[in-house]
Amino acid sequence: MGYSLADWMIYTIWAIFGLMIIDFLIVLFRSFWQGSFHPSFVLGYLKDILYFILPLNVLVSMTSIDPTGYTLLVFYFIGGLAVIIKYVLDIKSRFES
DSSP, rough: OOHHHHHHHHHHHHHHHHHHHHHHHHHHHHHHTOOOOGGOOOHHHHHHIIIHHHHHHHHHHTTTEEEEEHHHHHHHHHHHHHHHHHHHHHHHHHHOO
């Protein structure tokens, strides 16, 4: 486990994908056990990858043209933290209902 900036960027993506998988499994098992299983719920997660993960990857790929060297990285971590909070709140709401 490293503590460099690149390591923290990887940990952020791992956290997002890990929380996304946990949320996916909760929805999958609940819909399966309730008998309302329909494969279309997967499309929401594909849309989340398109709307949340892809922009983070674009920010990372644009860091080479950032004149300050840290502005896009700050936006990356703010965006990553926002996505992590979104999934934590989604998981919490699924256990409350």
